[in-house]
Amino acid sequence: MSEAGHLDTPGAAPVDMKKEMLDAATVLSGTAPARSGPKGRSTSTTSDLSIDEEIALHSIGWEPIELVCGVSLHSIPMGVWNWGQGEITWASNAYASAFAAATDRIHRQCAKAGGHGVVGVHVEPTVHRNHVDIALTGTAVRPVSSKALSAEAVFVSDLSGRDFALLTTSGWAPVGLAVGASFVYAPRRTAGVAIKQKSQNVELTNFTEAMYSARESAMERMQRTAIAMRGSGVVEVKVTEGPMDFAHHAIGFAAYGTVVRLVADAHQPLEVRMVLPLDDPVLAFDATSLRGG
Amino acid sequence: MADTAADLPEAAGRRFADGAFTSGLTVPDFAACLQMGLEPVGFVQGFCVMQWQWYGMGSPYGTFGVPYRGGTSGYSETWQCPHGFVSAEHRGWGQNYEQSWIEDAWTTGFASACGRMVEEASAVGAHGVVGVVDTTEPLAGQGVLEFRVQGTAVKVAGGPTPAEGRPWTTYLAGQRLAKLIEAGYAPVSIAASVASVRVWAYCITAYLTGGTGQSWSRQVTGAEIEQTSKAHMAVRQIAREHVRAQLAGDTLHGAAMATSDRELGEGDVELQCILRGNRVRRFKEFDPMPAPRPTVRLL
Numbered sequence: 001m002s003e004a005g006h007l008d009t010p011g012a013a014p015v016d017m018k019k020e021m022l023d024a025a026t027v028l029s030g031t032a033p034a035r036s037g038p039k040g041r042s043t044s045t046t047s048d049l050s051i052d053e054e055i056a057l058h059s060i061g062w063e064p065i066e067l068v069c070g071v072s073l074h075s076i077p078m079g080v081w082n083w084g085q086g087e088i089t090w091a092s093n094a095y096a097s098a099f100a101a102a103t104d105r106i107h108r109q110c111a112k113a114g115g116h117g118v119v120g121v122h123v124e125p126t127v128h129r130n131h132v133d134i135a136l137t138g139t140a141v142r143p144v145s146s147k148a149l150s151a152e153a154v155f156v157s158d159l160s161g162r163d164f165a166l167l168t169t170s171g172w173a174p175v176g177l178a179v180g181a182s183f184v185y186a187p188r189r190t191a192g193v194a195i196k197q198k199s200q201n202v203e204l205t206n207f208t209e210a211m212y213s214a215r216e217s218a219m220e221r222m223q224r225t226a227i228a229m230r231g232s233g234v235v236e237v238k239v240t241e242g243p244m245d246f247a248h249h250a251i252g253f254a255a256y257g258t259v260v261r262l263v264a265d266a267h268q269p270l271e272v273r274m275v276l277p278l279d280d281p282v283l284a285f286d287a288t289s290l291r292g293g
Numbered sequence: 294m295a296d297t298a299a300d301l302p303e304a305a306g307r308r309f310a311d312g313a314f315t316s317g318l319t320v321p322d323f324a325a326c327l328q329m330g331l332e333p334v335g336f337v338q339g340f341c342v343m344q345w346q347w348y349g350m351g352s353p354y355g356t357f358g359v360p361y362r363g364g365t366s367g368y369s370e371t372w373q374c375p376h377g378f379v380s381a382e383h384r385g386w387g388q389n390y391e392q393s394w395i396e397d398a399w400t401t402g403f404a405s406a407c408g409r410m411v412e413e414a415s416a417v418g419a420h421g422v423v424g425v426v427d428t429t430e431p432l433a434g435q436g437v438l439e440f441r442v443q444g445t446a447v448k449v450a451g452g453p454t455p456a457e458g459r460p461w462t463t464y465l466a467g468q469r470l471a472k473l474i475e476a477g478y479a480p481v482s483i484a485a486s487v488a489s490v491r492v493w494a495y496c497i498t499a500y501l502t503g504g505t506g507q508s509w510s511r512q513v514t515g516a517e518i519e520q521t522s523k524a525h526m527a528v529r530q531i532a533r534e535h536v537r538a539q540l541a542g543d544t545l546h547g548a549a550m551a552t553s554d555r556e557l558g559e560g561d562v563e564l565q566c567i568l569r570g571n572r573v574r575r576f577k578e579f580d581p582m583p584a585p586r587p588t589v590r591l592l
Contacts, residue, residue, distance in 0.1 A: 017471055018330035018450065020577075024479035025420060025452035027576035028461050035477070037544075038579040046533065046545040048570070051465070051472040054546070058476070058581035067533060067548055067568075071525035073518040078504030090515055101517055105526065130504030131518060135525065137550055144579075169584060276591045 038063055038144040047139045049120055053161025057119075060165045063144050066113035069137040070106030074098040076130050081247035087217060088183040088250060095127070095181035095254065096221070098134040103177060106136045107151045114148040115140025117155035117174065119164045123238075123256060127183075129246045136177075157258040159236060167235075171264025175231045180221030181254040183244070186210040207251070211241065214253035222255050231259035305413065316445045318424055322467030326423065329471055330450040335417045338443040339409030343402040345431075345438035367391035368527050372495040372520055384560075387495025389524045391531060392563075395489040402440040403427070403485055407462070410442045414460040419446035421455070424466030425483050427569070442483075463571050464547065473546070477580065478573035481543055485569035486535030490528040492521055494560025502560040524564055528552065532568040545570045 026032045037043070047054065047064035054064060074094040081088065110118050121138035138156070141164075142148075157174035159167065167174065187206045189197070197204060226234050237257035244250045315336040318326060326333065372387040379385055406427070414422045425444035432439035444462065455461055463480035465473055473480065494502065498520040529550065536545055548570030555563040 015475060017328055017474065020474045021329045021331065021449055022452055024474050024576045025449040025455075027479050027574060028421075028455055028481065029453035030456035031453055032576070035575045035578050037575060044537070044540050044542050044544055046536070046540075046548060046570070048548040048550065050547055051469050051476060055472060055476050055582055056585060058579075059584045061581070067545070067550065069526070069529045069550070071522055071529070073521050073525070075501035075515055075518055076504055077515060080504075094515055097515075097517065101522070131502060133525075135552070137529075165585070166587070270587045272587045272589055274591055275588045 048137070049139050049161045053120065056162045056165040057141060060168050061144050062141050062165075062168075064139045064141050064161075065115055066109075066140045067137070068106055068109035068113060068115070068118055068140045069135065070102040070104065070109065071133070071135045072098040072101035072105065073131050073133045074101070076128075076132065078130060081129060081244065081250055083188060083249060084185045085187065086185065087213070088185060091127070091132070091183040091250075091252075092181055092217070094132045095125070095134075095183075096179070098132045099125075099177075099179045099181075099256075102134040102136050103156055104151075106138065106156055107154055110140040110154045110156070111149060111151040113140045114142060115154060116142040116146065116149055117157065119157050119174075120160050121156055121158040121177065123158055123177075125240075125254060127244065127252060158238075158256070159258050163236070166270075167260065169268065170270060171262060171266065171268040172232075172260050173263045175226075175229045175259040175261050177256055178222045178225035178229065178231070178234050178259045179254070179256040180218040180223070180225065181252070182214040182217035182221070183250055183252045184210045184214040184217070186243075186249050186251055188249075210251040211253070214251045215241065218253040218255050222257070226259040229259045229261075231261045233260060234258065235260050305416075317426070317443060318445050318466055322424060325467035325471050326447060329474065330452075331421075331423065331447040332450060333445050333447050334419050335413070335446045336443070337410050337413040337417070337419075337422060337446045338441065339406040339411070339413065341402045341405035341409070341440045342432055343398055343438050343440065344436065345398065346436055367393050368490065368531055370520075370523060370527075372498070374496045376496065384494060384496045384499055387498055387520055387560075388493045389520060389527065390491055391527075392489040392491050395565075396487050396535070399429075399487040399489075402429070402438060403442070403487075406440040406442040407483065410444065411460055411462060414444075414446035414462075415458060417446055418448065419460045420449045420452050421461040421463070421480065422446050423463055423470055423480075425462055425464050427483070427485070463573075464569070465571060473571075473573065476582075477575055477577040478544070478546065479576040481572040481574050483569065484536050484539045484545055484572040485567065486532050486539065488528045488531035488535060488566045488568075490524045490531070490564045492524045492560065492562045492564070494520065494558070494562075499560035518560075521560070521562065524562070525552070528564040528566040529568075532566040536568050536570070540572055543572050543574045546573045547571050 045065050046067040048067055049064050074097045076091050076094045080090045118138040118140050121136050124135040126133040155174050156177050234257040239255045241253040314333045316333040317336050368391040370389045374385040422444040427442045429440050461480050462483045501518045550568045552566045
């Protein structure tokens with residue numbers, strides 16, 4: 001329990017785990033009644049949060065209420081991955097539209113469940129030749145027993161319950177998910193250049209430039225979304241990049257993260273305590289280092 | 294296989310009576326269980342092998358010329374072609390529907406395997422089963438599926454007999470179980486459900502999935518594939534409803550949702566969503582712990 005800080009709290013009585021387990025077993029035997037949730041609430045909830053995340057949420061006065069999701073598939077017309085110049089706008093737009101529609105659905109499910117936001121969202125983007133699939137799954141949360149908000153007012157975040165608690169404690173709040181994606185053709189090389197490069201280990205500038213082009217467009221879109229949400233910045237940005245499996249001459253770059261905004265007057269400094277673990281990690285000797293190379 | 298402890302293999306009874314316990318717990322989990330007053334008594338398992346065909350009993354395939362469902366219970370939605378002509382090549386009608394016969398088969402396999410594991414635990418006098426792991430894998434080639442559920446049966450030192458003599462079960466063990474208890478939740482049972490939705494694509498879905506929408510209607514090119522998107526939302530919703538039906542007012546904790554698809558043709562797809570988690574019940578009043586104190590590890 002030391003991760004939760006409970007036993008480390010000065011003055012807190014040590015937890016008698018055997019007694020707690022016995023109490024739990026007594027309720028399960030049917031000889032003692034079950035207890036209600038926060039503020040007497042007895043509604044059944046669903047959540048994909050770990051127990052660590054739930055404890056962290058409880059400690060800041062929030063509770064999980066419902067597992068929610070949003071999915072959308074958008075079409076990409078046939079032939080757009082053939083050789084061309086510049087950005088493959090059909091693919092970039094399909095990615096953005098699918099993400100927006102999936103986000104809208106998870107917003108509505110969250111609001112319907114009475115949540116104020118969704119944390120720990122798993123983002124599953126898949127780009128196929130002719131369609132983009134985006135699936136979002138997370139847990140709707142709210143301050144304990146608070147009233148429901150409208151779908152527009154709720155936030156969606158891929159931060160874990162623990163990160164959400166840490167962010168909130170520091171005076172910040174998640175605003176939403178920002179995404180940017182761009183798909184770009186790597187320009188064709190002339191026959192002469194291709195033959196010349198084949199026999200030398202030189203930079204393939206057409207691919208490097210395509211990579212930079214896709215990256216700049218995607219990052220700019222993500223930042224623009226964050227600004228539109230009136231966020232201060234984006235944290236936990238995840239990036240996927242590289243050639244498409246089905247079209248090696250096309251480079252894709254996608255980035256998403258949680259937009260955050262300072263809601264307190266100023267950043268709340270955390271009182272960080274240094275700890276020296278006594279469980280010695282095996283760093284002094286690593287058998288793989290004997291293998292050479 | 295009957296569902297009573299008396300039907301356990303004779304060798305299993307002898308093995309459990311031998312004295313030394315068996316367990317699937319790691320050493321840290323074992324230590325944490327002892328700390329909580331949980332004594333391992335045996336490594337328990339349940340198996341169930343099912344004939345597994347997509348066109349199994351209860352499916353509409355082969356019964357009618359057209360495999361569409363109509364007037365059945367469960368999720369169903371239909372789409373009509375907007376182009377206004379009939380052709381053998383043109384899909385004039387599409388449907389999404391829940392494949393209840395697949396869900397029933399999965400539920401039978403899982404529930405039987407789980408029931409047999411609990412039966413073993415009950416036979417050794419356990420109060421609960423911790424660290425449950427379940428797997429579903431093809432056995433002996435295609436068309437046969439093995440459901441396997443296993444865990445470590447434990448006794449609560451000085452604890453009362455579980456309700457109806459049926460041991461409780463949980464996917465958690467060790468430290469995570471200790472935290473669950475400390476947070477005020479008692480493990481009731483593992484909860485799992487499956488949902489299966491079939492998409493029979495109509496013309497627009499087929500064109501959009503194949504990227505050929507522009508041949509027919511400029512405005513649909515690059516648009517959302519509404520029929521498939523709705524099927525994806527529905528399969529997840531059904532899985533949640535099935536699990537909720539098992540909760541009986543309790544809470545589902547630490548859920549994991551896994552969705553898979555099987556493409557059968559242009560736009561035609563079969564979706565499956567498995568949702569599993571821990572059904573837990575509050576045994577003490579909501580008493581949040583103090584906010585965790587951030588630490589920096591000195592290594």
